[in-house]
Amino acid sequence: MIKSLRGHLIFFQILLIVIFAMMMTYSMFEIHRITAKSTKEEALRVARQVKWQQLRWIDETKILLPLIAKRLSLTNGNSTDVAVKNCSAYLVELQEDFPQYLNFGVINPDGSIQCSALPFKKGARLDDRDYFISAKKSRTVSMGNYQIGRITGKASINFGFPLYDNKGEFNGVIFAAINIEAIDINLTQLSLPEGSVVTLLSSAGTILTRYPHGEDWVGRTAIEWPVVQLILRSKKEGTAKHNDYRGVERLYSFTPFKINSRSIYVLVGIPSQLAYADANALYLRNLIVLLTIASLFILFSWFWFGQSVLKPLESLRLTSEKLNQGDFSARTNLLPNNREINQLGCAFNKMAGNIEARYQEKLQNEKILQDVNRALRTLSGGNHALIRANEELELLQDMCRVAVEEGGYIIF
Structure with a gap:
């Protein structure tokens, strides 16, 4: 019984911890969703910023070239x-x-x-x-x-x-x-998280420039990248989550702009691991705190439950076994106070006291009954001896024999 109570206590404690862990996990996924959305929005903001930078350059060039022509x-x-x-x-x-x-x-x-x-x-x-x-x-x-x-x-x-x-x-x-x-130098002025990549693509999927390490990428085709295929299919502004050419998952935002009839695409990619880093760190920290508190709670409740519940119950169990074995003087060691289990122990002791009193009363009654029965047997034997006796001495001997044999009296 005691082990069963401990088992139930641990089960409910673990169940409670699992519920809290599940709630934390759900919260983490919700934070991931919100983080992904905000990260994509931030990446889209950067993509638009790059877009307007490029359009400003183009506009400046459109103004500059006619002025040069006029000047010359x-x-x-x-x-x-x-x-x-x-x-x-x-x-x-x-x-x-x-x-x-x-x-x-x-x-x-x-x-x-x-x-x-x-x-x-x-x-x-x-x-x-x-x-x-x-x-x-x-x-x-x-x-x-x-x-x-x-x-x-x-x-x-x-x-x-x-x-x-x-x-x-x-x-x-x-x-x-x-x-x-x-x-590339212009792109370095943007406020991008570490590990982010900004790419300018032509409508054919050719990399026009890329930050960082643009010199290694300019002129290379990216048509096989899933995100580039998505961009060229949609031909409009949007967001996506894809693996890059190295298999690193990134949150992408992209936006197009046109120069004459040609489309240029600005693609901004932020590593998912970087975007989720704060959320994952928060989840891990909360999980460690939860497990620490849960461990302390289990140890404390194990000690408290043992002292406050299991130990009194064990005293009640041992006392009941002694009573069952006939030791009516057995009592619990629970002192009277406001705790329910102590009140139960006091009620149990009172019940045991009543049982002992009734038992003692029963023993007393049995003893009285035995004395009465002995006296009646002696009286009955004496009557028979009186009827059978012919002489006084014989009567005296028979009366003594009846008193010893029938009544159990001791004659000195």
């Missing part, structure tokens, strides 16, 4: 050596004022280079570049794809602006080459 008066079709020298000198100064650009230059209608801020090889042609073809067709500022510049020899994204003469005939393209490394 190239719309008049002047391509003399003096004009070319003046053009190159001005572009050199311009490139120094805008270090985010690798180069500025002017391309003739046939694709040959008219002038450039950087030296170029004679005979070099750029009529196959996307920004040249697109600017010629769109008649506005156009963006090319990622490229390794034939003049700069570095990774860049070029913009082109078409030039026209007084008759409205196509007269070439002025271009500006944005330094990919300058974009």
